[in-house]
Amino acid sequence: MTTTPEHDAKFVKMTFSSVYPHYVKKVESKGRTKEELLEVIHWLTGFDDKQLQELIDEKATFETFFKRAKLHPNAHLITGMICGYRIEDIETPLTKQARYLDKLVDELAKGRKMEKILRQG
Known part of the structure; x- marks a missing residue:
């Protein structure tokens, strides 16, 4: 199934800061921690906590x-x-x-083991 141009376009303008609180709420409501979420984001993107906060503060788009x-x-x-x-x-x-x-956020919220989420075998 391919995505539509409209579907793709929404990620260009959507800000990470608008979605991040939803990620936190989702994982915490399922018994996981913000620290685990940060570990997952760091693994995928390479961003440390400081860099991530800077992106949130500047309201960086997903692009x-x-x-x-x-x-x-x-x-x-x-x-x-x-x-x-x-x-x-x-x-x-x-x-x-x-x-x-x-x-990755879904897997974390569903209780998947961290080594599986981080594709470590």
């Missing part, structure tokens, strides 16, 4: 967020369905990267 990120070499191992889309079939890089993050 800017992922342009500055250094995606983990194993990010391509993130597969499966998210929001009705099969991640490995998404062709637009920004949309795929945003869905990688969504998938």
Whole structure:
């Protein structure tokens, strides 16, 4: 299933700071911690806590967020369905990267073991 241009366009303008509190709420409501969420984000993007806070403070869009990120070499191992889309079939890089993050947050919230989330075998 390919994404629509409208679907892809929303990630260009959406700010990370608008979504981040929802990520925190989602994982904490399922018994996980903000620290675990930060570990997942760090693994995917390479951002440390300070860099992440700077992106939040400047209200960086997902486009800017992922342009500055250094995606983990194993990010391509993130597969499966998210929001009705099969991640490995998404062709637009920004949309795929945003869905990688969504998938990792979902896995964390669902109680998956950290070594599985971080694709460590």
